[in-house]
Amino acid sequence: MTESGLGYQWIQSLHSYLAYVVLAILFLAVANAIMGWINNKMFTMEKDLRLSLFALILSHIQLLVGLLLYFMSPSGLQAIQSFGMGGLNAPARLLAVEHPFINIIAIVLITIGWSRHKKFMEGRKKFKSITIFYGLGLVLILSRIPWNQWFT
Numbered sequence: 001m002t003e004s005g006l007g008y009q010w011i012q013s014l015h016s017y018l019a020y021v022v023l024a025i026l027f028l029a030v031a032n033a034i035m036g037w038i039n040n041k042m043f044t045m046e047k048d049l050r051l052s053l054f055a056l057i058l059s060h061i062q063l064l065v066g067l068l069l070y071f072m073s074p075s076g077l078q079a080i081q082s083f084g085m086g087g088l089n090a091p092a093r094l095l096a097v098e099h100p101f102i103n104i105i106a107i108v109l110i111t112i113g114w115s116r117h118k119k120f121m122e123g124r125k126k127f128k129s130i131t132i133f134y135g136l137g138l139v140l141i142l143s144r145i146p147w148n149q150w151f152t
Helices: 006-038 045-072 077-083 090-117 123-143
Strands: none
Touching (some): 006 123, 045 123, 077 090, 090 123
């Protein structure tokens, strides 16, 4: 599919707009976990579990949309196939290599945080696991956003 295709444009728009939602929910989940960890709160199913789970699910959905876009976009796999790894300039390398690779690692970390929190009974340990792993995932995601394209 080409860059001018309707499907491509729809997937690209979805990936772009969903990113705002994912970042907001992920930020809320990390902030909630930090507050729960610091204040030694009980981990509740109604708020804490749902917020963390929602962040996990949205992150995975964003990853799937991003992977679909990676294979459809001329800035993704097609750029590597056309120019080779050595032929990519810094902005092209960010989109074709760094952004997808680092964000996959970020989603793996978020998933580890979710899995680890389930092993603990104590709220403080649950919050600590989510704080560390979701927080690291959030930092990695923020580090590889193509900021020059976000506000144009």
